[in-house]
Amino acid sequence: MSADRIRISYTVEGGQDRDVRVPSGVSLFDAASWNGVAIDSTCGGHGTCRKCKVRVTGGQVPVSRLDPRAFGPEELAAGWRLACRAAATGDVQVTVPPLVTRPKAATVGVGRQVILRPAVQKRCVRLPEPTLADQRTDLERLRAALDDLDPAVDLHALRSLPRALRAGDFEVTAVVVDDVLVDVEPGDTTGRVFGIAFDLGTTTVVATLLDLTTATPAAVGSMLNPQQPLGGDVITRISATMLDTGALDRLTAHARTALDGLAHEVCAQAEVAPTDVYEIALAGNATMTALALGIDPEPLGVAPFVMSTRSFPGLRADDLGVRVHPAARAYVFPALGAYVGGDIVAGALASGMDRDKRVRLFVDVGTNCEIVLSDGERVLATAAPAGPAFEGAQIRCGMRAAPGAIEGVKISDDDVALQVIGDVAPIGLCGSGLVDAVAALLQVGLLDASGRLLTPEAAAEVRPGLAGRLHSVGEERVFALAQNVYLSQRDVRELQFAKAAIATGWRLLAAELGLDPGDVQQVLLAGSFGSYLSPTAAVRIGLVPGVPAVRIVSAGNVAGEGAKMALLSVRERAAAQALLEEVRYVELSDRPDFNDRFIDQLAFPAR
Amino acid sequence: MSADRIRISYTVEGGQDRDVRVPSGVSLFDAASWNGVAIDSTCGGHGTCRKCKVRVTGGQVPVSRLDPRAFGPEELAAGWRLACRAAATGDVQVTVPPLVTRPKAATVGVGRQVILRPAVQKRCVRLPEPTLADQRTDLERLRAALDDLDPAVDLHALRSLPRALRAGDFEVTAVVVDDVLVDVEPGDTTGRVFGIAFDLGTTTVVATLLDLTTATPAAVGSMLNPQQPLGGDVITRISATMLDTGALDRLTAHARTALDGLAHEVCAQAEVAPTDVYEIALAGNATMTALALGIDPEPLGVAPFVMSTRSFPGLRADDLGVRVHPAARAYVFPALGAYVGGDIVAGALASGMDRDKRVRLFVDVGTNCEIVLSDGERVLATAAPAGPAFEGAQIRCGMRAAPGAIEGVKISDDDVALQVIGDVAPIGLCGSGLVDAVAALLQVGLLDASGRLLTPEAAAEVRPGLAGRLHSVGEERVFALAQNVYLSQRDVRELQFAKAAIATGWRLLAAELGLDPGDVQQVLLAGSFGSYLSPTAAVRIGLVPGVPAVRIVSAGNVAGEGAKMALLSVRERAAAQALLEEVRYVELSDRPDFNDRFIDQLAFPAR
Structure with a gap:
């Protein structure tokens, strides 16, 4: 390069x-x-x-x-x-x-300064009126005034053109998105230009209405993904389409309903006419994107995990069921692989993974965990199947991050301090609480590096003030966190599997780049779960490399930030597209050394 | 050049x-x-x-x-x-x-030999199956096999792609229209490729289903334009949209219903699945085209007669309401001017107006008469407002060319021979009969060059055997053609106005090219009316230059032929587009010499 x-x-x-x-x-x-x-x-x-x-x-x-x-x-x-x-x-x-x-500029993503240059452009022009000596067509007249632009013309714009010109006494505003004239409006409407950035998550869908004249968010809305009843995660939703020929249409309809509903909600919030929204941008994983577009996701779900396409040029908002301006365009983030989708490309963009000279590790923790590692020159990406432990699934007292969930755990010599979501008594353990609890038990020595909870007898010697919390439920040893909420031996095993998958992923990428884990200078924890994870705990269990906690950054909803950046700047959008070339996707499932490394990573780091 | x-x-x-x-x-x-x-x-x-x-x-x-x-x-x-x-x-x-x-080639239009090269291409390809070592996307895999083609991708094709590949065991047929991949079908479907050519006339709509693998018509259907109740001609339909805000939507709906209805009719006739129709082509005048696309025609109807656009790239069949293949494309003939529309460009293409070295005059006779004149190098076009005489309107016994209409008239010394449509008694006079009657009366001397019917006394001297047919209805002198069917003095005046408008048009074009009317080597009479017109009569009344009858060619429905050519060959389509540059449109309405020339042309040529 x-x-x-x-x-x-x-x-x-x-x-x-x-x-x-x-x-x-x-x-x-x-x-x-x-x-x-x-x-x-x-x-x-x-x-x-x-x-x-x-x-x-x-x-x-x-x-x-x-x-x-x-x-x-x-x-x-x-x-x-x-x-x-x-x-x-x-x-x-x-x-x-x-x-x-x-x-005009805005700070978006992980401290990214974006200069406002949206794909949507409005130009107010005054045209000479036609005469018998100047019978140029309405379109020729408009084109001449657009000077440097030579857009293709959407039929909608052609339908608006004759009336707009005459209603505006030949002063009109041309609306161009990318290289397409999408509308012609009478008079000067340059003050009204909006876009909607969507983060289409497997669990949650978020919409941000952006004023593209000022780069400021006008409204934000979110909802649970209504596809949930057809499957909690990507794989079960793909399976649904394989088992039932009608499921794809239903999943697509659910996605479209969610996107359209949120679009109208944010417009209503900000009192913006939906017809003033000329473009939408969408970041989602490969499966969510395929489902929203009505593309069969089956090949994503079975080896060799093949996408229909990486990029989706030329889409309209109504291809995604979003009824804003009738000719509004849609930018959909391209995907690197079946399990490193548009959400991760958007996240990598928002995190500047391609721009920073430092060795940086980006981890989006979830059922499918996406990992991006850059040494400042080269960028690698992979996906690790972490399983549902972080979602609280298959954990005895597991639950989603909802009121009553223990999200933080601190264990001292003789006491356990809990951080619970909402002002309520604890009723379960969510992903960040699980990581915290395991890290704390490792720290106080009640859990050994192999992941075994100490016997009550051994615990009584090491931590007499806590040993009473170790007992058994059925055949299984558990550690009581609160009344009716405990961490079981099997929960620890589940977390070990998840942690091992992720650590194997970034260690393999590091090896590909000839790096040691210690070379990593910054760790970005992305996604809704990553944002809640305690950096110290993540290091303690070996989920991320052992760097000082200050160098572990909760990057937040970087997929949504990336979608905003794509709306604000064609330059950033080109950078996202360039990531497809710059980032090398590493498939883990056919690596002969994967299993050995995975088994190595099952253990926790020693104290 | x-x-x-x-x-x-x-x-x-x-x-x-x-x-x-x-x-x-x-x-x-x-x-x-x-x-x-x-x-x-x-x-x-x-x-x-x-x-x-x-x-x-x-x-x-x-x-x-x-x-x-x-x-x-x-x-x-x-x-x-x-x-x-x-x-x-x-x-x-x-x-x-x-x-x-x-x-493969077909003879289309006025003896035009068209080599088959449709915009629709089908390519059957067999693709290597994906593996973990070859995770290229479905689209990348297909593109690699399409070799020289690098099409844009319609969302419909993307939706078909994963299932078609797997249903066809990785043998698929790619359907490309122009530069867009519109579908991917499992297996080899290259034998099924159809298109529909539409001639969208003000009065009649004709659809021809073409087999694009053989260049042969599979079925033809026609119907009256259902917009008729909202106005018999272009101007009354434009007026309707100006008087009633709902009229444009209704006219558009009527046009779409007609096109879609005919499409399904011709498919049913030929037992072709509508989804095997991947492209349609449409030739219509500027107003019919605007109405079909839902574009306000008002500026076409009032000075300075401005079109919204000359060309319509990138349309889909469903933009015209035609539901054939869901991603079928539409080619709509471009227009030279508000009154020299896509039908005339199609007609000029089918007549080879740009290809012939002879001096040729193309006349599409109708309420609005379009005229194209070429000297073998330069091509000029104009429109002449002939009025409704040729449609039989404003003629005392006028009627459309329907059963009972006198369509031919021969007058000998003492008798009148009539040619009547259908095996019925004459009930009126259609356009070609009107021209024939006037030409015959001029020939036998019962009508003088100024357009005056002789008095019965004068007629008795000149043609005693016919004088009895001259009498009066009310104040007006008439010539009886049959019982209750006559030609009136005012009818002759109406025809004189129409003829003068047309003759002024082609004479002005000839003057622009420095030609005498006698230089014209061939006259092409186009349109449904032109085809029925007697060449001798047309020369006799001065409607066309005085060339031998053998050099006057009834060109038939050249608009429809042009539409077929556009479907059969991208080369011909490019030639149609090139006509926009090659043909100069001459506006008659601001010519200072128009009125003088018009008055000169009111008289008929002397015997």
């Missing part, structure tokens, strides 16, 4: 100079914005505002078609160029004038 | 040699097929059959990407190339081997 890279040296007047290395062919504007060098622009790099004037003082950048409109011959000879149209193909030095206007 | 042309000399082994001049950059295959030189091919020039082998014996043609797959290094050095991939940019000599397979 580095062979095709060139160096750009920015001399920023009134700011900090910067040397950057970027792929050859990138515009001076994009290279600057990727690297935090601010160049004036109000159009976001579309070649229309002509504000991104820079001077090339060393190296060659050819004069673009638009440059002569912005500069005189002397200026062109002196190296002045519009940065957004200036593609650097060799090393160059560039002087950047001080900012006059500041590009 | 000739500046960019190059010369290709074809030496045809076992055939006739040919020198042709074509635009630079055209492939040797296309240049040959345009000029009647047959080069072997079974794929129609798509680069897949590798049969179109030719040898370049003089001049330079670079080696294409596909050539090394078809030829060894010595053959390449000897000048062997695949003709369909060989773009000639300078004068070349080419040797063409004898034909092994003959390309």
